[in-house]
Amino acid sequence: MLHMMLDIYKCNNPKFNNMLSINTLINDICTQLELKAIAPPVIVPFYYGKVADDDGISAFVLLEGGHFTIHTFYKRRCAFVDLLFSEFEGEYLIRLLKKRASEFKSRKPISETVQINDWEIDRNCKNAFIGIDQINKFKKGIENSFSGFGPHYFVTVNCKKPLTLEKVYNILDHMPKKACMTPITRPFVVYDQVDDPEYISGIVVIAESHISIHYDLQRKRLYFDMFTCRPLPSDVMKQAFFDMFSEYIDKESMIDALIERGQDHVYAIKAKSKSKLRLDWKKNTWIENIYENHSTD
Numbered sequence: 001m002l003h004m005m006l007d008i009y010k011c012n013n014p015k016f017n018n019m020l021s022i023n024t025l026i027n028d029i030c031t032q033l034e035l036k037a038i039a040p041p042v043i044v045p046f047y048y049g050k051v052a053d054d055d056g057i058s059a060f061v062l063l064e065g066g067h068f069t070i071h072t073f074y075k076r077r078c079a080f081v082d083l084l085f086s087e088f089e090g091e092y093l094i095r096l097l098k099k100r101a102s103e104f105k106s107r108k109p110i111s112e113t114v115q116i117n118d119w120e121i122d123r124n125c126k127n128a129f130i131g132i133d134q135i136n137k138f139k140k141g142i143e144n145s146f147s148g149f150g151p152h153y154f155v156t157v158n159c160k161k162p163l164t165l166e167k168v169y170n171i172l173d174h175m176p177k178k179a180c181m182t183p184i185t186r187p188f189v190v191y192d193q194v195d196d197p198e199y200i201s202g203i204v205v206i207a208e209s210h211i212s213i214h215y216d217l218q219r220k221r222l223y224f225d226m227f228t229c230r231p232l233p234s235d236v237m238k239q240a241f242f243d244m245f246s247e248y249i250d251k252e253s254m255i256d257a258l259i260e261r262g263q264d265h266v267y268a269i270k271a272k273s274k275s276k277l278r279l280d281w282k283k284n285t286w287i288e289n290i291y292e293n294h295s296t297d
Contacts (some may be wrong), residue, residue, distance in 0.1 A: 001065065001122040004090045005152065006081040006097065007262055009115040017074035018045045022059045026068060029096060033088050036064040042081045044205050046184050046283070052276040054229075058184070058205045064192045065199045065214050071229070080209065080261060084223065085146060090120040119259060121224055123156045134216065152261050153237040154225035157245075158253040163215045163222065165189055165200050171244045172204040175211050177291060179240035181228060182207040182288075208232075222249065228263065234258050 011152050015021035026041045041061040049055065050152060056072040072081065094116060170188035189202035203212040208228035209265035215222050221247070226237055238256070 001084060001156075002090070002118045002120060003154065003225070004083045004088075004093060004118065005259065005261065006094070008079040008081065008097070009077065011072075011074070011079060011114060011115075016072055016077075016079065017057065017122065019045060019057060019059075022057055022070060022072070026059060026061050026070070027086070028116055029068065029093065030061060030063075032096060033083075034094060035068065035083075035085055035088065037061050038192055040186075040203065042185075042188060042205075044185055047206060048278065048281055049182075049184075049277055050281050052278060054207070058210065060188075060205065060210065061204055062188070062190060062201045063202065064200065065216065065223070066214055067201065067214070068204060069210055069212075070202075073229070076181050078262070080229065081225070082210075082225075082227065084123070084212070084214070084225070092120070094118060112234055118292040123154070123255075150227065150229035150261050151232060151234050151237060152225065152227040153234060153241070153256070155222070155241060155254060155256045157222050157224075158250045159215070159222055159248050160250045161248045162217075162220060163200060163213075163248060165191065165202075167248075168200050168202045168213050168215065169278040170212060172202050172213060175226070175240060175244055176204060176206050177227075179211075179226060180232060180241055181211075181230070181238055182282075186290075189226050190284050213220075219234060229262065280285045283291050 023041050023043055029035070029074065040064045042061055043057045046058060047055045053075045054073060056074050058069070058071045060067055060069040063085050065086060067082070067087075069082045071080045081097070095114060097116060098114070169187050172189065175181075176183040178255045183204055185205040185206050187202055187204045189200065191197035192199040194249055198217055200215040200217065201213070203210055208230040211226045213222070224241065224245070226241070228237075237258075241256075245289050
């Protein structure tokens, strides 16, 4: 299972904040990379959060055993893209994004042209993590070490106890609160096909990015990732995972790692102190309705 992550900077085109353009981009990428979608794209506008400069669009499409996601922050001129799928050509995805200049083209001088940083990892291979820059394995003493825009924590592990669609939904419904994050959707969980499914796939979009679960029903193998554009201590993310999955997983088979996303966009975090804040932004919203004593900011 290949996982490609792309951080996109210096985006100024208005289509960066256009839901139709984002939807078209997702459909075109799925078609041209021959990704097997198992549901239509979902586009989620987010223009009511606590920090006004974090307004933007989150979108995803669930694939067979994976997903394609994009999270845009148009005021910060950046986006974060993820593709998890069994097989694809990563360089071709980068070329497609660059070719689609209408979606990701800067209108600034040439020195301000769009920039893409990327990582590609085989999620089934421990050796894939060796020698890759900006990846921290969880070891004593570095759990809270962080310098990027937001941590991306991912896990590949075998399950000793099978997961069900209902359980995946329940985990995704509770995980944001466990990890001190704020959901902006309820979970979206499906089988990859109507008859004889091979995967259960689920995702919940959070104000900070997304949390996803893909479970291989035959191999009893779990692919989990949690990405936040909030500088959250990584040990909080790891503890949230174990709180929800400890009874299901074979810890001896576990591969987990942290990628520090947004390394070239740290200035956006510093700018938050100058951003317009919306006080009581969750008041009378569905978020307030479904959680009691919700403690996320």
